[in-house]
Amino acid sequence: MLTEFGKVLLFLIVGAMFVAGGLIASWILRPNRPYPAKLSSYECGEEPVGNAWVRFNVRFYVIALIFLIFDVEVVFLFPWALVYRELGLFAFLEMAVFLAILLVGLAYVWVKGDLDWDKPVPQIPKIERDRPAYKQQTPAEPVAV
Amino acid sequence: MVEQLLQSLSRFLPETTLTVALCSTVVVSLFLGRKSQATLFVALAGLVLATWFSFDQMGVSETIFSGMVAVDPFSVFFKLLVGLSAILILLFSLYSSEVQSTLHRAGEYSALILAMALGMFLMAGASNLLMMVLAIELTSLSSYILAGYTREASDSSEASLKYIIYGAVSTGVMLYGISILYGLTGATDFYGINRALTEESVNSVALLVSIIMILVGFGYKISAVPFHFWTPDVYEGAPITITAFLSVASKAAGFALMMRFFKVSFIDANAVGLPTGVWTSLQGFEWNKIVAILSVLTMTLGNLVAVWQNNLKRLLAYSSIAHAGYMLMGVVVLSDKGLAAVLIYFMVYLFMNLGAFYVVMLVANKTGSEDIDSYKGLGHRSPLVSVAMVIFFISLAGLPPTAGFIGKLFLFAALLDATWIWLAVVGALNSVVSLYYYVRVVRNMFLRDPEGNAEPILFSTPQLAIVMLLLLPTLFFGLFYSPMVELANASVMMFGIR
Amino acid sequence: MAQEFIQWLSHPGLNHFLIISGILFSFGIFAVLTRRNAILVLMGIELILNAANINFIAFSRYGTGTLDGQVIAIFVIILAAAEAAIALAIVLNIYQNFNTVNVDELNQLRD
Numbered sequence: 001m002l003t004e005f006g007k008v009l010l011f012l013i014v015g016a017m018f019v020a021g022g023l024i025a026s027w028i029l030r031p032n033r034p035y036p037a038k039l040s041s042y043e044c045g046e047e048p049v050g051n052a053w054v055r056f057n058v059r060f061y062v063i064a065l066i067f068l069i070f071d072v073e074v075v076f077l078f079p080w081a082l083v084y085r086e087l088g089l090f091a092f093l094e095m096a097v098f099l100a101i102l103l104v105g106l107a108y109v110w111v112k113g114d115l116d117w118d119k120p121v122p123q124i125p126k127i128e129r130d131r132p133a134y135k136q137q138t139p140a141e142p143v144a145v
Numbered sequence: 146m147v148e149q150l151l152q153s154l155s156r157f158l159p160e161t162t163l164t165v166a167l168c169s170t171v172v173v174s175l176f177l178g179r180k181s182q183a184t185l186f187v188a189l190a191g192l193v194l195a196t197w198f199s200f201d202q203m204g205v206s207e208t209i210f211s212g213m214v215a216v217d218p219f220s221v222f223f224k225l226l227v228g229l230s231a232i233l234i235l236l237f238s239l240y241s242s243e244v245q246s247t248l249h250r251a252g253e254y255s256a257l258i259l260a261m262a263l264g265m266f267l268m269a270g271a272s273n274l275l276m277m278v279l280a281i282e283l284t285s286l287s288s289y290i291l292a293g294y295t296r297e298a299s300d301s302s303e304a305s306l307k308y309i310i311y312g313a314v315s316t317g318v319m320l321y322g323i324s325i326l327y328g329l330t331g332a333t334d335f336y337g338i339n340r341a342l343t344e345e346s347v348n349s350v351a352l353l354v355s356i357i358m359i360l361v362g363f364g365y366k367i368s369a370v371p372f373h374f375w376t377p378d379v380y381e382g383a384p385i386t387i388t389a390f391l392s393v394a395s396k397a398a399g400f401a402l403m404m405r406f407f408k409v410s411f412i413d414a415n416a417v418g419l420p421t422g423v424w425t426s427l428q429g430f431e432w433n434k435i436v437a438i439l440s441v442l443t444m445t446l447g448n449l450v451a452v453w454q455n456n457l458k459r460l461l462a463y464s465s466i467a468h469a470g471y472m473l474m475g476v477v478v479l480s481d482k483g484l485a486a487v488l489i490y491f492m493v494y495l496f497m498n499l500g501a502f503y504v505v506m507l508v509a510n511k512t513g514s515e516d517i518d519s520y521k522g523l524g525h526r527s528p529l530v531s532v533a534m535v536i537f538f539i540s541l542a543g544l545p546p547t548a549g550f551i552g553k554l555f556l557f558a559a560l561l562d563a564t565w566i567w568l569a570v571v572g573a574l575n576s577v578v579s580l581y582y583y584v585r586v587v588r589n590m591f592l593r594d595p596e597g598n599a600e601p602i603l604f605s606t607p608q609l610a611i612v613m614l615l616l617l618p619t620l621f622f623g624l625f626y627s628p629m630v631e632l633a634n635a636s637v638m639m640f641g642i643r
Numbered sequence: 644m645a646q647e648f649i650q651w652l653s654h655p656g657l658n659h660f661l662i663i664s665g666i667l668f669s670f671g672i673f674a675v676l677t678r679r680n681a682i683l684v685l686m687g688i689e690l691i692l693n694a695a696n697i698n699f700i701a702f703s704r705y706g707t708g709t710l711d712g713q714v715i716a717i718f719v720i721i722l723a724a725a726e727a728a729i730a731l732a733i734v735l736n737i738y739q740n741f742n743t744v745n746v747d748e749l750n751q752l753r754d
Contacts, residue, residue, distance in 0.1 A: 006653030061602045061735055065728045072724035075717055090147045104168050275715050282722050286729055292735055299740040303749045306737050310684055310746070311731050314675050316726075317691035320719060321668055324698035324712075333715065378752040557677035 010060060059117060123128055153209035153278025156202070156216050159195040159224060163263040166191020167256050172586045174252020181248065182239065183234040187253035192262060206640050208272055211623075215272040215405070221268035221634035223401040226491060230394040231262040233302070233499055233615070234386050240608050242510045243384040245293055251422050254294060260287040265398035271335040272409065278316070281366060284398065285312045288391060292383040307537040311375040313366035322358025325351060335409040336641055342427045343414065349430070352431060353409045356432055357551030359406075360439070366399030367469045370442040380462030385509065388458060388516070389502035392465040398493050404484060405639060406478055407432060412642065423563075437477045440569050444470025448578040457505050457515045460582060461498075464541060468494060468577060474572055475556050478563040481637045486555040488633040493552040493622060496542040500615035504534045507612075511602050520586060522595025527602040529609065533616045538583040540619050544574050548622035548629075555630070607609035660701035668694035681734050681744045685727065692723045 039046050076098065084091050109115060154161070160289075199221055206217040213640065214220075224515060238244045244254060262286030271277045289312065291303025302536040304410045327333060329351055330341035359483035380388045447467030453605070454460040472494075474501045475487035496538050505515060507530060512519050524531040540549030554574065588625065622629050652659075667690050674687025695718045703712025738744055 003653050005655050006649075007651075009653055040366060058735065061731065065731055068724055068728050072721055075720055079714065079717065085221065087147060101168060103169050108171050114597075213644075250753075275711075275718060279718060279722070282677060286725060289733065296736050297740075300751050302733065302736045302740050303751055306681060306749065307732050308754075309726075310675075310681070310688075310732055312689045313726055314691070315693065316672070317688050320692060320695040321698065324664075324695045324702065328702035328706055329710060329713070331702075333711045371693070376732055381752050487645060548702070602725065615653070 001050065062114055062118075067119065070106065150210070156205065156207070156209045157204070159198040159215070159228075160263060160266050161264060162195040162198055163244050163259055165264065166195070167259040167496065169505055170252055170256045170259060177252075182251060184252040184255045185235055185622050188259050189232065191259060192228055192231050192235065192380060195266070196225060196232065196261070199228060202210055206638065208640055212561075213239045213273045213276045213635040214267065214270040214334065216270060218636045219405065220270035220401070221642075222632070225453055226397050226495060227262055227265040227269065227394045230390065230397075230495055230499060232396075232448065233256065233611075234390045236611055236627055237386045238501075238504055238505060239383065240510070240605075241386050241609070244386060244413060247295065250294075250555060252413050252594070255293070257291050258390070259289045259496070262394070264283060264629070265394055268398040269401045273565065274338075275333055277406065278320060278323065280398075281319075281362065281402070282316060284395060285316065286397065288387070291387045292379050292391075294384050294387065296472065298382075300382040301384070302382075304334070304379045305463045308375050309378045310546070311372075312365060313388060315361050315372060318358050319362025322355040322361070325355035326359065329355065335406060338375065338410045339414070339427070340410065340606075342411070344430055346533055349428070352430065356430075357435070360435065363399060363403040363406075364439065367396050367403065367457065367473075368470055369439050369459045370446045370466065370467050373443070373446075373466050377459050377462040379457055380457045380465070383588075385458065385502060385506040385515075388462075389499050389506075392499050392502070392634075396465070397471060397495075398473070400472060400491070401486060402477070407436075407476070408484075408622075409639060409642065424479055426479065429433045433477045433479055434475055437565070437568055440470050440473035440477060441468070442470075442638070443473060444572065448582075453614040454582070455517045457517055457520070457586065460517070460586070461501060461505070464579065464582070465498065468541075470575070471553065471556060471572060474565075474568055476563065477565060477568065478559050478637060480549070480559065482562055484560040484637045485630070485633040486552075488557050488636055489626075489629055490552040491619060492629050492633070493540070493619075496615050496618045496622075497537050497547070500537040500612070501541065502531055502536065503611060503615060504537065507604060509606060510600070515579035517586060517589060518596065520589045521593040522590070522599060523602075524591035525601075526595060526599065527604070528603075530604060530612060533612050534617060535587050536616060538587060541585040542580045542583045546620070546623045548619050548626070551623055551629070649752075657701055657705040660705075662699055664694040664701070667691075667697065670688035679747050681737065681743050681746055682731075684746065685730050685734075689723055692719055692726075695719060736753065 043049075077095070080091060080095055087094075166188060169482075174184045177395050202216055202221050203218065205221070208215045235255070238254070238258075243253065247254075252579060261284050264280050264287065267276065267280035268284060271280045274403075275464050289305055289309040292308050293302045295301040312381060327337065328339045329347045332338045332341050361372055363369075365375070368376040380392065383391070399610050406424075409423075411432060413425045413427045415424045447463045447465075447470055451460050451463035451467065468490075472487050472490050475481070475483040475490065508520070508523065508527075509515050512623045523534075536547060540547035543549045543553040555571075557572065560566075560572070560616075670674070671687045671690030671694060674690065675684050678684050678687065686731060695721050699712040699716045701712075703716075706712075734744055737749070741749060743749075
């Protein structure tokens with residue numbers, strides 16, 4: 001009676017109904033008494049610090065961009081693998097040229113230092129307070145980890 | 146299968162050369178010192194070789210890689226044009242302060258110029274929808290980066306963002322149009338589309354929608370109104386060498402692809418009773434009327450807005466939009482005469498437009514400004530370069546005895562021949578308007594006293610030699626134009642078209 | 644009526660895919676025209692490209708019977724990735740120069 005796609009459709013409809021049903025039921029049943037502590041985002045019982053939208057280090061983006069390009073190129077390997085048996089050595093050489101060109105790109109990125117992940121120098125907190133006179137000496141230099 | 150591919154590879158030599166040169170510039174830039182011009186010379190050598198190999202292909206007419214790319218006189222002509230302008234751009238780069246001050250990234254610069262040239266070589270030959278998209282994208286992606294090449298300058302990075310947003314949207318729309326065309330005809334190569342349209346009639350509304358969507362992509366590439374919004378900003382913000390390259394080579398490749406796509410896909414091979422060199426389009430689908438409207442809009446807006454510009458790069462940007470409009474007039478005429486006129490115009494345009502941009506670059510190197518006011522009194526400070534600039538401008542305006550006049554003459558002759566009188570009148574009126582803003586610059590150079598610094602500006606001998614290299618053809622072809630016309634007439638031949 | 648609609652939905656054919664791709668394309672154009680954030684505009688562009696992809700694959704499956712459409716789709720995926728990579732790099736550069744990714748606030752270059 002139902003085709004395979006029909007079952008998928010039925011599944012989707014039932015799933016959507018479950019989500020909507022839960023939300024609507026809670027919306028009808030729950031009392032509405034908001035106060036600041038309730039509206040703040042939940043961080044395991046701690047006071048939330050700062051905004052939920054944290055800015056990521058720019059290096060993540062650079063690595064992600066490089067990954068994106070080299071990752072997607074793999075798509076070309078699939079159709080190539082399908083016809084490999086028919087074309088034999090020629091196909092192998094062709095793909096070798098393709099990968100060599102990609103490798104030139106990777107080498108360029110590597111040598112130019114875009115893959116380096118230079119560690120941030122840790123800021124060791126310095127506490128400003130009056131010390132007893134006998135302890136007034138220069139503190140040891142913070143050591144980079 | 147393999148033999149066929151190897152056979153095709155031997156006809157693919159110019160493109161292969163460019164690819165090898167591209168990889169070697171990248172490798173060379175890894176091993177060389179940071180302040181080296183070597184990569185520019187490697188790129189130059191690669192381009193000269195590739196241009197030479199395309200010159201070798203003259204007279205060949207076939208398609209390679211099972212109909213992906215056509216090697217025929219038409220594509221060879223545009224490969225030579227692109228190769229020549231890329232060589233000139235690399236020569237400019239040797240004297241451009243923008244490039245010379247960022248020599249540590251010269252490797253990227255030359256590799257991207259080569260990638261752009263490769264994309265344009267493929268655009269000149271592409272005879273398959275997939276190849277068409279890939280070639281356009283290869284050219285565009287490289288030019289997005291090059292437009293923002295001086296990345297510390299905020300106007301340069303703004304230019305590249307605007308460029309990539311407009312470019313990506315228009316290629317997206319174009320791809321959607323292509324997908325509809327593929328659905329209608331079931332073919333991806335131009336010849337297959339032509340066969341499918343000849344054999345059975347398709348839904349004309351769907352065909353119209355898909356062609357308009359594809360025209361968005363072409364219109365963006367050749368900066369035709371109303372898809373031109375990126376042009377002035379990108380031309381102003383990008384380094385001058387790149388602006389010059391975009392305005393000539395990118396536009397030429399876009400025209401080549403557009404003319405091949407329309408002529409091969411929509412020509413009616415069974416039409417009878419037509420004089421030689423004239424053709425009609427399939428199924429009464431009059432795409433050339435759409436192009437005529439685009440052409441009028443493009444040249445009128447380009448010329449009218451150029452009148453108000455005070456930055457010379459921006460002025461030349463609008464003037465190049467207007468020139469795209471003139472050249473579209475040639476595409477409107479469904480005859481070999483019209484196409485030959487476009488080819489002639491491109492040969493002329495190469496020299497005069499690159500020349501104008503080169504002079505702007507030289508002056509900007511010395512004065513640090515592209516403002517029209519900084520040209521006041523330039524005629525007294527640097528007479529030779531100023532006279533050259535005047536000649537380039539006269540040629541751009543289309544007055545005799547320069548080559549620009551010959552270009553316009555053949556365009557209007559083709560139009561009148563095909564009785565597109567009103568379009569020819571609009572074109573002629575536009576030329577008059579264009580005269581105004583070119584003369585404005587000339588007046589500033591010769592009839593105004595210099596503001597502030599009035600010391601003579603001196604240029605080195607090689608710099609002046611490049612000016613001469615561009616100036617002499619502009620004058621020479623204005624008087625002895627027959628070799629140019631013969632080359633154009635021989636080059637309108639596309640593979641598989643009578 | 645409802646019965647017919649469900650019947651139509653459960654037997655997907657070319658039209659279903661064309662409608663989906665048309666909707667995606669319109670969403671993409673809408674995003675490009677209304678969003679001011681450069682990243683969101685880029686997302687709209689991705690939608691347009693994927694709409695075209697759906698068309699290619701649907702036509703290849705239901706229309707011609709050749710694999711050309713599917714091959715084009717593979718190339719379009721690569722193309723979208725390359726375009727996204729370059730666009731994001733340019734946006735990063737814009738952020739460093741202007742401290743904003745709002746397209747409307749970039750107006751150094753204008754008539």
